[in-house]
Amino acid sequence: MKLTPVITQHWDDPTLYTLDGYKSHGGYEALAKALNSDPDSIIALVKDSGLRGRGGAGFPTGLKWSFVPQNDGKPHYLVVNADESEPGACKDIPIMMANPHALVEGVIITSFAIRANHAFIYIRGEVPAAIRKVAYAVKQAREAGLIGKNIQGSGFDLEVTVHSGAGAYICGEETALLDSLEGFRGQPRLKPPFPAIAGLYSSPTVINNVETIANIPYIIDRGVEWFRQFGTEKSPGFKVFAVSGHVQRPGIYEAPLGITMRELLDYAGGMRPGAELKFWIPGGSSVPMLTADHLDLPLTYEAMAEAGTMLGTGTPMVFDQTVSVVKAVTRWLEFYKHESCGKCTPCREGTYWITGVLEKFEHGHGTENEMETLTTLCGQIAGRSFCALGDAAATPYPAAMKYFSHEFTAATHTSADEQFDPIASYVFSGARA
């Protein structure tokens, strides 16, 4: 399958991040089109396109927009979730840095469609470069009359606020993000009510991922048919895949949904010399791992679900034979323990407990009993935690056990570092002194 650069098409143009650069490639033409049409028709068009959320869950975008009650007399809000913090995920930040106007144009069109007069872009605080790029794009758009009062004579007013997060993974959970945006401690909210009914400041709110929104101008500009020629029936369109790990050329590959990992691996130059693939993760540490047996599966929402995993953020992480699965799982759980917000018992106490046990395995002190304990502990979190982040914390261990239980068995007597030389797994050539 061929790569289909759309959002990434002009990334080699160093001026793309500027208004002029973006416009020179047809930028903001979709906006003009959108402002001349009926907001409901835009929602319908996005619905027809079949675009699914690119943040991980894959919820149909147009459907989400249509949940916002219209003519309810309340202000509506669009919130862009740009808090990309998932271990292994790196696609929203490059989009914001290279093509911020695609996001801004998408924000304006989406706001127009859902009748929001204020949009917020909540960007992970640790990436000031991306925050600066987006803030600059917003500033330029405002100066050009693309944001503000009566945009291009359409009578539509929009204010866009770029907000910087403060370093909490949980704030990527959409309701925690809303709390954080409102100035509270970021912890997920009880649903219902769902954000479409009572989101930001208790008003109807749409929360979309950066990549989802960046898709919008292209869909509006080129149409449903064009969009649907890529991908599958259930996963239409293209995706910004960010391949990382033990490959020759880690990076961003924009391709139709349905491309296989084998093809993506080829684009990424294959495994590093002398290496063979051990396991890979389709989209962030929160989704279960797969092995070389799964390389020919299409990367679509439905095929990944069938394989017992998820497409997630669509940012495959590739690991070769030098990596200890025990160690990898331990690092991920340490991350989840550190990032657990503390609100619900299973995630707060479970990640604390599991991490402690995993660290024993890492040092070769685990026991057979504890392998069983870990399995039940993960079962006690999955489906019982308050938000999806607890579920995420419960995925790495069971998935690892599915394919690599022998490594945990070995870790009852031999430490991970003895099983696998850690230096051998370093990505950078010449790291071995």
Add this chain to the structure above:
Amino acid sequence: MTMTNHTEKMDSVSVVIDGIEMEVPKGTLVIRAAEQIGIEIPRFCDHPLLVPVANCRACLIEIDGVPKPQPACAQVLSEGMNVRTQRSSEMARVAQEGVMEFLLANHPLDCAICDKGGECPLQNQAMSAGRSESRFDGEKRTFPKPINVNAEVLLDRERCVSCARCTRFADEIAGDASLELLERGAQQQVGTANDEPFDSYFSGNVVQICPVGALTSASYRFRSRPFDLVSVPTTCEHCASGCSLRTDHRRGAVTRRLAWDDPEVNEEWSCDKGRFAFAYLASGRIESPLIRENGELRSASWPEAMHFAAAGLAAAAGSTAVLVGGRATSEDAYAYSKFARVVLGSDNIDFRARATSNEEAEFLAAYVAGKQLEITYGDVESASQIVLVGCEPEDESPILFLRLRKGVKKGVLVHTVGPLYSLGSEKLSAHWIKAKAGSEAQVLGGLDSELVNALDSTSIIFVGERAATSPGSLSAVSELGAKTGARIAWVPRRAGERGALEAGALAGLLPGGHPISDRTARAHVAQAWNVEADSLPSGGLAGTDLVTAIASGTFTAVLTAGIDPGDLPNGNELIAGIEGADFVVALENHHSEITQRASVVFPVAVVTEKSGSFMNWEGRSKPFSAAFREALTLSDAGVLSMLASAMGAQLSGDTRELGKELTALGSWTGSRTQVKPVAPNPAAGTTLATWRLLIDSGVLQEGEPHLAATARPSVVAINSAMFDQLDQPELITVTGPKGSITLPVHVCEVEDDSLWLPMNSPDSHIYAQLGCGYGEVVTVQGGAA
């Protein structure tokens, strides 16, 4: 019939829980419905009076057709829902067991040394829903322990299960949102910003609702085991809110008090004063009758003292003044009322040991006496507008304050008329109608027409007892009520005042609001009392007039009970009068300025030693029984009964009998005299605003230093204009006729030409130090005197 059934169908849903079919009102939560059929689902964060959060996950249950277990505390039942709890679902049972195991992983399991042990939801539910043994053998999370969240409440963080009941109580109920969860993950902990104390009048509630032993009170910590305690339902004696409490005692001493469940009054809350101020019950008590001999008080036997007192009072027949402090139970107050009229032949009686006015007495007779439960806490929630006049509910009736907050959340609009926009007003999002202290009547007379038009029969005007100190305000309130249809409720501060009014412990008023001046009313009461109508005395003095008459030697004898002259603006006059009176009988449980000058002193029971009832501001009678049934102390009524028989009269000393008599007398339904208009008379110049803070130097709060440490600081509150005018001093000196008070300045929203001081707090005792009261002119200067 069909119609009714139809409506019922519309408002309820049919569901099945563990195979049991039931109909529940729409909107019912699974956990509440399960309770109704006796199924107890484990829970920690759930509290029926708090908004569901579903964060502890202990209550997970299975719903047919839903793949994941759902929290019963947040799951609303819908038509046809089939719920399986741990009793019929393996999924639910396993999920609950898993959560319980997680909760115990980091819990210290120090039940053996924990105050909560024996009454701990975590302990109990770990037994019912947990595993028999923990699989956790890692290192438990620890914290330095304990830390104070305020002077009275301590926190052992390692015991906390992060249910957030305390923080939600602070935010949702009390409105004191400074208690918060801090940090994240396993380090999440309850705390306050910058280690500032959790400043709240309701902080003790967080101790009570904590489902583990994380929050404890300084006064109860390590004092006792719950299974060693005897628990008795009681009524709070501190204010006129009328809270149900539970008094726990052991070996003859009260160890703690808890808020008890009264959905119509305090729901499940109490203020810190009600909860913690009980040390006075046990210490410094008068133990035996005392009689004065050669100028000195000496112990006497009951018969001797009784004989002595009876002789003295008999000699003063018809010329005795009776002062009943506002803390008597309804039955005791009734005994005084009847004793004064029937035995002493005197109508010179008053229960108001505070600043009063004749306008107030008229107001009470016209609007309050004999009218019970016409306005209730429930009405507060459904009122459209509420106007507060001379009433600071957070300080003066804290449970009313909580109910007002609940109402405000439902859309009730609160207006407060007064010279200060207090913290309490802020928490009620109240609309401030500025009125310089003493000018309330004038302001009420000139209210914005928009507000006046908004007032109707669904509005309530709450008048505090302090309205008596602002001339004309009670008649202005009466007028406003008559004009708009708004109903008027009177909120006294002391627990016994409303009951004493009902008992007729006020000159001119017989029990049930029967006016002594009305022939029919007199005849009715006289008949019940088995005396001649004409023999009932009338024309008695009350309030300031009564005290002045005592001071001028009008009376031969004075009978007092529960009186602290310091509570009266003219307390010195009273002391002089007591000093000069021929014969003074005092019924007290602690020594006072009065007992030091009395001819005879009888010790009487405190609330834990007697039964009785307090009537709250609603006019709701809240009966209670003795916590210590074996107590030998006599109630006031018991002493009066003995005195009566020593004087050859009959008066029951039995609480139940007195209560029955009082009830049988009924309420006056005849015509009432209206309040005579009193012209507003606001003073020119800077006037003093003041009220008693909830936690202050009140004598019933003695002996509880932790509680005292949670009091709000004594400050002089002025507005920024006055602050600038005085050149921004740190200290302010306020001077009245008698002297000065110097306190730190606090700049806030105060009306021009007004300043506020606490009435009876450390270093700020208005009557004793300034010699003037609310609405009177004071001088103010920056710095110390």
